[in-house]
Amino acid sequence: MSSTEVIRLDGSVLEGGGQLLRVAIALSVLLAKPIAIDNIRGNRKPPGLKHQHAAGLRLAAEICSAQLDGCELGSTSIAFRPSVEPQISRHYKADSGTAGSIALLLQISLPCLVFSPTPIASSNLILHGGTNAIQAPQIDYIQHVFLPFIHKHFGFEPRIKVVKRGYFPKGGGEVHIEVPPVRGPLPAVTLIERGKVKAIYGRSYVAGLPKSVAEAMRAAAMDVLMKSGVDAGSIDVKAVREKPSDCVGSGSGIVLWAETEDGCIIAGSALGRKGVDPGCVGQDAARELASNLAHGGCVDEYMQDQMIIFLALAQGKSRVKTGPLTLHTRTAIWVTEQLSGAKFYVEESGNSCIIECEGMGYTPS
Ligand SMILES: Nc1ncnc2c1ncn2[C@@H]1O[C@H](COP(=O)(O)OP(=O)(O)OP(=O)(O)O)[C@@H](O)[C@H]1O
Structure with missing residues (x-):
């Protein structure tokens, strides 16, 4: 089992939405740090877990055989204690049960599946829910923007197949994702010229x-x-x-x-x-x-927060020019610094920023 010292986080900090939860859980899985989160989605009305968040938590728990408490709809507190037992299965399914975003199920699980200490086969995800949901990346964004960014800058190439599209309110979409494992740390990124x-x-x-x-x-x-x-x-x-x-x-x-x-x-x-x-x-x-x-930045306002966890895991100093810092990005930086050894510095000038990160050089033990 992992160490017993639990890190407590306040889920209402800054943006105080579901993304804080997803970044925290993904880092808890990778770093084998038990965490407890209170005031979950404290800045949303109503607060607490919705279907998509609960499905994502259960998926992350399955990936690392975690003990997960409090994962009920509407719950505003959870405890997550990852296990460091080696993963046996590399096949996972998650279903938001509604039109809850498939892309956000990927957001919590992708970092957890990237690393493997041994050159085992790829991980396979089958995700059900909404493919094109509000306030979330549309599946086309994942295909044409997010995954190409990950491939180009971090060198691994998840393969995605949209089997069925599913829309509000029923959901019913199905997406398959194959994640090839990497052993070593991810490379740092320098992205200043567009x-x-x-x-x-x-x-x-x-x-x-x-x-x-x-x-x-x-x-x-x-x-x-x-x-x-x-x-x-x-x-x-x-x-x-x-x-x-x-x-x-x-x-x-x-x-x-x-x-x-x-x-x-x-x-x-x-x-x-x-x-x-x-x-x-x-x-x-x-x-x-x-x-x-x-704004002349090298990423759009959404990639800005979605890249933060990968910059933190990478080895060495990354520098990325962006537009104005979003609240989601400030939140991702906050939660990442609470849990990892990565350090971020943001230089703001007019309508643009340079996000600098001294990454932790994560490798699986
Ligand atoms: N139009 C969009 N294109 C790409 N990504 C998006 C878009 N809208 C939102 N996102 C991304 O989706 C995530 C939304 O996080 P957020 O915490 O708001 O979501 P959530 O889990 O639905 O919770 P909540 O209901 O609490 O807002 C962020 O990573 C954000 O960058």
């Missing part, structure tokens, strides 16, 4: 709705991109209608991503909602992309 935008890609989609909705989102997004003066070599945004056999329920949305000469990928996205003009949805996504390009 380079010019080479191309913008996108996917404007509908499920169970007329294709004209996807076309309207696409047209409005293109219009905003043209007028905002984004200088891209080419723009290729596809409008698609999901085949009924490829999805559960109905939904719509758009994900745009810009690829730059220096290999950065910057996104903007939006989800369709009942009663909202599809044109406004397309405009929102394009404005988000334009604003993420305008």
